[in-house]
Amino acid sequence: MPEFLSIGEPLVVFAAEDKDQSLVEAESFKKYVAGAELNVCLGLSKLNNIVHYVSMLGRDPFGEFIIDSIQRSKIKTDYISLTDKYKTGFYFKNKVSTGDPNTFYFRAGSAASHFDAAKISQIDFSNLKVIHVTGIFAALSSENMKALLELENFANNRNIMLTFDPNLRPALWKNQSTMIRATNHLAANATVVMPGINEAEILMGSRDPKAIAEFYLKRKRTQIVVIKLGAKGAYFQTKQGSSGFIPGYKVNTVVDTVGAGDGFAVGFIHGILNSCSLQQAISYGNAIGAMAVTSEGDNDGYPDLKQLSRFLNSNQ
Numbered sequence: 001m002p003e004f005l006s007i008g009e010p011l012v013v014f015a016a017e018d019k020d021q022s023l024v025e026a027e028s029f030k031k032y033v034a035g036a037e038l039n040v041c042l043g044l045s046k047l048n049n050i051v052h053y054v055s056m057l058g059r060d061p062f063g064e065f066i067i068d069s070i071q072r073s074k075i076k077t078d079y080i081s082l083t084d085k086y087k088t089g090f091y092f093k094n095k096v097s098t099g100d101p102n103t104f105y106f107r108a109g110s111a112a113s114h115f116d117a118a119k120i121s122q123i124d125f126s127n128l129k130v131i132h133v134t135g136i137f138a139a140l141s142s143e144n145m146k147a148l149l150e151l152e153n154f155a156n157n158r159n160i161m162l163t164f165d166p167n168l169r170p171a172l173w174k175n176q177s178t179m180i181r182a183t184n185h186l187a188a189n190a191t192v193v194m195p196g197i198n199e200a201e202i203l204m205g206s207r208d209p210k211a212i213a214e215f216y217l218k219r220k221r222t223q224i225v226v227i228k229l230g231a232k233g234a235y236f237q238t239k240q241g242s243s244g245f246i247p248g249y250k251v252n253t254v255v256d257t258v259g260a261g262d263g264f265a266v267g268f269i270h271g272i273l274n275s276c277s278l279q280q281a282i283s284y285g286n287a288i289g290a291m292a293v294t295s296e297g298d299n300d301g302y303p304d305l306k307q308l309s310r311f312l313n314s315n316q
């Protein structure tokens, strides 16, 4: 069975329980597991894929909380290390009636930001079909950037599909121009680049899906560009010349939009790991992105196989 691997910073998220209060005002919060790449790992594992997660956590209550949930999910933990020296990161998000919640991070100098790049060469790449990376891990420290570039290199040398989500987090970068340059550099090594439309506008200056796709397809390695258009769906274009728009799914109530982009990655990569067509993989991405916004945590709306097929059947 083809296997999947990702590297990232796991976080605890405290989600405000009272609606439309700022993080200054909110008084009660519920605790969940988060972190972009971990969201993708948890989602893929829930869909019965074989998943490896690479990271470093602090040996502290939040690290324990995360490890516990990773172990329950059956994600492989061989490449997860623990440290007493640094702490596990966390963040807060408020709850809003419309739009995206505000987020505030406590992650500077976290355990994951001290990941040792030498660990990348210890990974067994032999059964991996897809490796997923995002710009977040690279933003955490120069050593993490080195680790990510090395992981990309290993993937490229072994012809393993490398999927890349920019996941722009301006608060983590020195300034906007550094963020743009570094993110586009990481994207150039990817087989599949999947930005959100707003991210793409920041990264290359256009909201035209075709222009965005052509910008990234100019790079030698990139074969597929998928642009996430929010609730509308996604546009794709390939180096071989096919392109199209795959419509999104409607949900009745949007509870929280955080985790939708990672939900898209879960569906898309699930399709690829299970040898579906590109269109089918994107449609799974749209479906799980939609399901993600119906729950409060960042990844608790992701489905198992039964829930996914029930959702697809009732939304035909």
Ligand SMILES: O=C(O)C(=O)C[C@H](O)[C@H](O)COP(=O)(O)O
Pocket (backbone or CB within 6 Å): 009, 011, 034, 035, 036, 037, 039, 103, 136, 167, 169, 257, 258, 259, 260, 261, 262, 263, 298
């Ligand atoms: O890792 C981070 O920096 C976070 O902010 C934690 C969040 O769980 C995801 O990043 C959600 O990402 P989206 O799916 O793009 O909404």
